[in-house]
Amino acid sequence: MTIVQPSGGGAAGRPSSSGGGLADVIDTILDKGLVIDVYVSVALVGIELLTINARVVVASVDTYLRFAQAVNRLDLAEGQKGLPELMQDMTQGVAKSKTKGIAQGALEAAGEKLRDFISEPAEEPAPRRRRMREED
Amino acid sequence: MGRSTPSPAAPGSERNAHEGRDTRQVAKVPEDAPAPEPRQGAGAPHPGQAGEAAGAAGVPGEQATASYIYGILPGDVELTPEVRGVGDPPGEIRLVRHDDIAALISDLRLNRPLGKPKDLMAHQQLLDDVASEVPVLPLRFGAVMESPEAIVRELLAPHHDEFRTALDELEGRAQYVVKARYEEGTVLREVLQEQPEASRLREEIRDLPEDATWDARIRLGEIVNQSIEAKRDADTQALAEGLAPHAVAIVIREPTHEEDAAHLAVLVETDRQDDFEEALDEFGRRWADRVTLRLLGPQAPYDFVMTQM
Numbered sequence: 001m002t003i004v005q006p007s008g009g010g011a012a013g014r015p016s017s018s019g020g021g022l023a024d025v026i027d028t029i030l031d032k033g034l035v036i037d038v039y040v041s042v043a044l045v046g047i048e049l050l051t052i053n054a055r056v057v058v059a060s061v062d063t064y065l066r067f068a069q070a071v072n073r074l075d076l077a078e079g080q081k082g083l084p085e086l087m088q089d090m091t092q093g094v095a096k097s098k099t100k101g102i103a104q105g106a107l108e109a110a111g112e113k114l115r116d117f118i119s120e121p122a123e124e125p126a127p128r129r130r131r132m133r134e135e136d
Numbered sequence: 137m138g139r140s141t142p143s144p145a146a147p148g149s150e151r152n153a154h155e156g157r158d159t160r161q162v163a164k165v166p167e168d169a170p171a172p173e174p175r176q177g178a179g180a181p182h183p184g185q186a187g188e189a190a191g192a193a194g195v196p197g198e199q200a201t202a203s204y205i206y207g208i209l210p211g212d213v214e215l216t217p218e219v220r221g222v223g224d225p226p227g228e229i230r231l232v233r234h235d236d237i238a239a240l241i242s243d244l245r246l247n248r249p250l251g252k253p254k255d256l257m258a259h260q261q262l263l264d265d266v267a268s269e270v271p272v273l274p275l276r277f278g279a280v281m282e283s284p285e286a287i288v289r290e291l292l293a294p295h296h297d298e299f300r301t302a303l304d305e306l307e308g309r310a311q312y313v314v315k316a317r318y319e320e321g322t323v324l325r326e327v328l329q330e331q332p333e334a335s336r337l338r339e340e341i342r343d344l345p346e347d348a349t350w351d352a353r354i355r356l357g358e359i360v361n362q363s364i365e366a367k368r369d370a371d372t373q374a375l376a377e378g379l380a381p382h383a384v385a386i387v388i389r390e391p392t393h394e395e396d397a398a399h400l401a402v403l404v405e406t407d408r409q410d411d412f413e414e415a416l417d418e419f420g421r422r423w424a425d426r427v428t429l430r431l432l433g434p435q436a437p438y439d440f441v442m443t444q445m
Contacts, residue, residue, distance in 0.1 A: 014282060021257070022253050022256065022257065023392070024313070024315075024432055025256050025257055025259075026256065026258060026262045027245055027313075027389070027392055027399075028276070028313065028435070028438050028439075029256060029259055029260050029263075029276065029277040030256075030276070030277055030440060031276070031301065032276065032439050033207075033274045033275050033276035033277070033436075033438045033441060034207070034273050034274060034275045034276060035275075035276050036206070037259040045215070046200075046246055047202060047244065047246045047249070047250055048249040048250070049249070049250055049251055049278050050249050050250065051251070052251055052256075055392040055393075056390060056392070057390070057391050057392065057394050057396070059361050059394065061354060063164070063357065063361055063394055064354050064356070064357025064358050064360075064361060065353055065354070066357065067308075067324075067356070067357035067361055067394075068337075068341065068352075068353035068354070068356040068357040069353075069356075069361070069425030070320060070324060070360075071324055071327075071328070071334070071356060071360060072319060072338065072341055072342065073340050074324050074325065074328075074338075076325070077192045092314040130172055
């Protein structure tokens with residue numbers, strides 16, 4: 001499984017946002033979207049396209065060992081809820097948002113993640129501006 | 137959609153999940169924007185507006201440039217140029233028109249490999265922003281042609297009718313991505329309850345050193361993995377069926393993590409978005425403590441433009 005993490009980025013104190021934005025983008029724009037014969041032109045144009053693999057899950061010995069480890073650590077005595085030590089950091093932030101409506105909370109969380117990866121405060125003094133409207 | 141209410145002011149986008157955040161300004165563009173010339177002649181090199189933008193796309197002749205293509209839009213769209221494209225420094229976005237369709241492009245210098253995280257983010261952010269207002273056919277990341285003229289000649293003109301038809305179909309529709317991930321503790325407990333062998337193996341490896349229980353661990357992990365795969369299939373099916381009445385179309389995506397419960401792309405009528413989200417909330421309640429749901433979007437319809445040409 002290849003997951004590309006952005007260097008730096010991510011708001012401090014928010015481990016829950018790791019694995020968010022960029023990973024989601026990679027899942028979406030690398031192997032989806034319109035494919036056309038212009039890719040022939042890419043070679044002609046002569047630009048180098050960095051190859052980044054879309055994320056795929058391939059079950060392996062490592063996967064099995066990790067599951068075995070997780071099962072071994074599992075404390076069956078502990079009830080249905082809780083088990084914070086077993087929960088991935090990643091899921092925590094979003095899990096919390098369940099209390100106020102899954103869809104809405106997740107939307108907000110996703111927005112934050114995207115923003116985290118994008119915001120480079122020093123670099124974007126001007127707000128983004130764009131307008132679209134009917135042209136008569 | 138933006139075009140149905142032709143107002144010179146910012147068209148109201150029905151739903152902006154990122155209200156108040158600084159990167160999504162499309163829906164609330166102030167009129168005091170120092171609007172540059174509304175349109176550039178296709179292919180004409182244009183100096184950047186200010187600051188870092190200067191030199192981004194305005195060094196004619198010095199550097200070989202090509203045209204990066206983000207997607208195909210209706211031709212009756214007006215775009216304020218912005219320096220937010222792929223490349224370093226980022227290119228200025230603009231439209232190349234042909235008949236009643238247009239390609240959204242930016243100039244790209246060829247002296248640097250393309251595909252860094254920033255490029256990927258820029259590609260999707262731009263397309264998603266555009267898609268919130270007008271129909272768009274998103275291209276897969278990495279489409280580059282040698283010039284705007286070549287885009288018209290080799291891309292827009294030959295495929296005009298297909299593009300036009302697809303754009304009409306996408307009017308008023310948006311893509312959402314639903315990601316569901318099992319809570320590890322909960323799903324492992326389910327597996328142990330349902331699979332006696334897993335339970336037995338767990339006892340077997342307990343308190344023994346790892347190297348003494350290699351085979352048992354592998355077997356245990358394999359059972360867990362298989363069980364989760366079966367659960368994923370069932371839960372994905374259930375989710376897709378539950379959302380189907382509120383969707384135009386659904387694509388089941390490959391999992392991106394071994395504990396994924398479901399990964400779907402859903403095409404939704406914008407005015408039925410509330411129904412869709414309510415249906416998803418229903419699953420959230422049903423799966424509370426078991427599955428974490430994430431909803432991404434609205435996005436450009438990446439998963440619904442796979443027609444080969």
